[in-house]
Amino acid sequence: VDINGLVTGVGIGSSTITAAVDEVSDIATITVYETLQIITDALADGVVGTEYNQALAATGGDGSYGWTMTAGSLPPGLSLDGSTGLITGTPAVAGNSMFIVQVFSGGQSVQKLLTISVG
Numbered sequence: 001v002d003i004n005g006l007v008t009g010v011g012i013g014s015s016t017i018t019a020a021v022d023e024v025s026d027i028a029t030i031t032v033y034e035t036l037q038i039i040t041d042a043l044a045d046g047v048v049g050t051e052y053n054q055a056l057a058a059t060g061g062d063g064s065y066g067w068t069m070t071a072g073s074l075p076p077g078l079s080l081d082g083s084t085g086l087i088t089g090t091p092a093v094a095g096n097s098m099f100i101v102q103v104f105s106g107g108q109s110v111q112k113l114l115t116i117s118v119g
Helices: none
Strands: 013-021 024-032 034-038 052-055 058-061 066-072 078-080 086-089 095-105 108-118
Touching (some): 058 095, 058 108, 066 078
Antiparallel strands (some): 034 058, 052 086
């Protein structure tokens, strides 16, 4: 904490800071997390009429992840579970689907473009 009250971090972890002015004080806990990343680089191809099950994976943040799609769409018949990052279902139509997934964790979010090809 500098003279102006600016708090900066130099490493991953938590610190508790007590601030006081005259007779007023308060305590805050500051946590610095590892940078959030989506580590899934590619998704398995699907086959029309055959069950599909593929997990998205991330690292960093606080270790708990929430997933959503921000653009594009999954192949018809597939869906994304926002709490687990699992893409499941049975593809109904052949083709390529491009979409952007977003993951949230520890006050951070990051997006990635992915593709699923269904034959």
